[in-house]
Structure formats: C-alpha cells, structure tokens
Amino acid sequence: MxxxxxxxxxxxxxxxxxxxxxxxxxxxxxxxxxxxxxxxxxxxxxxxxxxxxxxxxxxxxxxxxxxxxxxxxxxxxxxxxxxxxxxxxxxxxxxxxxxxxxxxxxxxxxxxxxxxxxxxxxxxxxVLDALGDEKTRRCCRVLNGDEKSAREIADVTGYSLPTVYRRLNTLRQAGLIDSRTTIDPGGDHYEAFTTITERITVELGEFTVQCEPVSKQEI
Known part of the structure; x- marks a missing residue:
C-alpha cells in the first residue's frame, strides 16, 4: 500500500x-x-x-x-x-x-x-519475506505479466503441485498476486493466477524480481 x-x-x-x-x-x-x-x-x-x-x-x-x-x-x-x-x-x-x-x-x-x-x-x-525464498521468487517470475494455473507453473518450474500452491499462498498473502476462477475449453473450472497493479522491484543479492502487488479492490 x-x-x-x-x-x-x-x-x-x-x-x-x-x-x-x-x-x-x-x-x-x-x-x-x-x-x-x-x-x-x-x-x-x-x-x-x-x-x-x-x-x-x-x-x-x-x-x-x-x-x-x-x-x-x-x-x-x-x-x-x-x-x-x-x-x-x-x-x-x-x-x-x-x-x-x-x-x-x-x-x-x-x-x-x-x-x-x-x-x-x-x-x-x-514482500521481502515472501521473496526471500528461491522457489517463491521463481513462481513470481513465471507469473510476471502472464496468467497461469498452478499446474502450468508446476510444468514450467518443475516443482510439485503442493510446492507451487504453498508458494502461491505466500505470494497472495504478501499482496503480490491475485487469482480468479475461470473455465477451460472443456468446461472445467480452474484457478488462474497473475501478478497485478502498482509495480515493485525487489533486489535480493544477484536476483532482481519485478512483481506487482494486488490492489485492494481486487482481493
């Protein structure tokens, strides 16, 4: 905020x-x-x-x-x-x-x-606490600018689904991502995640991540 x-x-x-x-x-x-x-x-x-x-x-x-x-x-x-x-x-x-x-x-x-x-x-x-974890940072980086399901993030990162969901929960609690329920072409419901408005840049050692904390209206 x-x-x-x-x-x-x-x-x-x-x-x-x-x-x-x-x-x-x-x-x-x-x-x-x-x-x-x-x-x-x-x-x-x-x-x-x-x-x-x-x-x-x-x-x-x-x-x-x-x-x-x-x-x-x-x-x-x-x-x-x-x-x-x-x-x-x-x-x-x-x-x-x-x-x-x-x-x-x-x-x-x-x-x-x-x-x-x-x-x-x-x-x-x-935000700093959330991005202090390497796996959380990578999930955030995968999402930056795109909307993806947890399974898509797991496919990109190679992490297990439970690991991805834990990291997504951490990012959501830090106000860095939002989610919405959507429907795929087959009619199945799934949760899609994305980074949101008001850009933040956080530098941790050699790693720089740009994420966007959720606006309060969208939580």
Missing amino acids: STENATILAVDDERELVEIYRTWFDGTYAVRAAYGGREALSAFDESIDLVLLDRRMPGTSGDDVLDALREDGHDVPVVMVTAVEPDEGIIELPFDEYVIKPVDRTKLLEAVDRALTRAEDDTASD
Missing part, C-alpha cells in the same frame, strides 16, 4: 466534523464519509486505506466498528478520534493511533501519516 493517494473513511455522527476532515485532507487524501457505526460497516470495502473513527456514537459505537473490522480479518489502519479520554479499556482495542478531541489539523495529519507509513512498511516487509 502506498501512502500517496490513500483513501480514508471518516466515521463520526457529527456531520460538520466529517466535513472539516474532508477539507483538511483535500489534495492529500481522498475522504469518504460515514455518519455512524452501521453506516461505516456498510461503506467499508477493500479500497479503504485508513479509517478515522469516532469512539462514542449512538447505536453501533466506534469500539463495535473496530471489533467488527478485525473479526472480519481487515487489518486496515484505524485512527481513533474521540473525546473519550484513554483508560484501561483501550489496552485491548486494536487501533493504530488515538487522538483526543478537540483535535487540530496538524496533529491529525501527523497521526494519519504515521499510521499509513507503518502499514506501508509492514507491506514491504511481507
């Missing part, structure tokens, strides 16, 4: 405050609005790079939204922006930054930048 052109979901039951956030981030980040917890959960999708989340909202609270996102497996950075002073109860909450209202533009921008940068660093680490 890149901090440039990130999309933020601003969640607060105070509409005026959400509009202030939109003004503050104008020209830096795209901002989508949700005026309550349930609306936030409905509005959230994989194109969201960060959530600005009010903690105290009627009905579905910010804590509820955060728990729901994590339970669904979303590791999107969350910046809590709230009038609730931190206490022992926040220790177990899986947020990335905690900002107390009233907040000024500079402090909020700094908190958002920190959260996005940490998320980007984590993604880069996952």
Whole structure:
C-alpha cells in the first residue's frame, strides 16, 4: 500500500466534523464519509486505506466498528478520534493511533501519516519475506505479466503441485498476486493466477524480481 493517494473513511455522527476532515485532507487524501457505526460497516470495502473513527456514537459505537473490522480479518489502519479520554479499556482495542478531541489539523495529519507509513512498511516487509525464498521468487517470475494455473507453473518450474500452491499462498498473502476462477475449453473450472497493479522491484543479492502487488479492490 502506498501512502500517496490513500483513501480514508471518516466515521463520526457529527456531520460538520466529517466535513472539516474532508477539507483538511483535500489534495492529500481522498475522504469518504460515514455518519455512524452501521453506516461505516456498510461503506467499508477493500479500497479503504485508513479509517478515522469516532469512539462514542449512538447505536453501533466506534469500539463495535473496530471489533467488527478485525473479526472480519481487515487489518486496515484505524485512527481513533474521540473525546473519550484513554483508560484501561483501550489496552485491548486494536487501533493504530488515538487522538483526543478537540483535535487540530496538524496533529491529525501527523497521526494519519504515521499510521499509513507503518502499514506501508509492514507491506514491504511481507514482500521481502515472501521473496526471500528461491522457489517463491521463481513462481513470481513465471507469473510476471502472464496468467497461469498452478499446474502450468508446476510444468514450467518443475516443482510439485503442493510446492507451487504453498508458494502461491505466500505470494497472495504478501499482496503480490491475485487469482480468479475461470473455465477451460472443456468446461472445467480452474484457478488462474497473475501478478497485478502498482509495480515493485525487489533486489535480493544477484536476483532482481519485478512483481506487482494486488490492489485492494481486487482481493
């Protein structure tokens, strides 16, 4: 994930405050609005790079939204922006930054930048970990620019199918490949894998691989 052109979901039951956030981030980040917890959960999708989340909202609270996102497996950075002073109860909450209202533009921008940068660093680490394995690198290189089934990758590399599937799973978890179910001329379904948008170049010793991490909309 890149901090440039990130999309933020601003969640607060105070509409005026959400509009202030939109003004503050104008020209830096795209901002989508949700005026309550349930609306936030409905509005959230994989194109969201960060959530600005009010903690105290009627009905579905910010804590509820955060728990729901994590339970669904979303590791999107969350910046809590709230009038609730931190206490022992926040220790177990899986947020990335905690900002107390009233907040000024500079402090909020700094908190958002920190959260996005940490998320980007984590993604880069996952990529390096994945490509540290020679067989994983070769599977990625075979896919670079083409769409292939696991069996086709096995035929090219000479690896067994279980080995190929393990490496493909590693690449997918690192956000380097995507897959789709397709149908061959005989009518059989199979999974086709490919590298995707936003090119990365990773150099490991004498080996250089160019892979393209999956855009969040396509996962």
